[in-house]
Amino acid sequence: MELVEIIKTIFQYGGTLIMAALFVWVFIQDKTKNNKLQEDNNTMLKVLTESNNNIAKSLDIIANNLVTIDSKVDRNYQETLKERRK
Secondary structure (H helix, E strand, O other), X not given: OOHHHXXXXXXXXXXXXXXXXXXXXXXHHHXXXXXXXXXXXXXXXXXXXXXXXXXXXXXXXXXXXXXXXXXXXXXXXXXXXHHHHO
């Protein structure tokens, strides 16, 4: 659209109609961007949830291993004390 056509359209239909059309166009563009942003956020939330679950599983494994190691250390310490008393 050339500048002359734009000016003729403004005089013919009035600025209010053009502003209304621009408002609708901007609203639709924003809605499209917001939908894409929401999809991206949902994808990221799924990734973070999976990561959080993996971290929780790893912490459970570490805690179980620490309990096992602690009991082995305690058992070895008790055996060492018994040997020293002999």
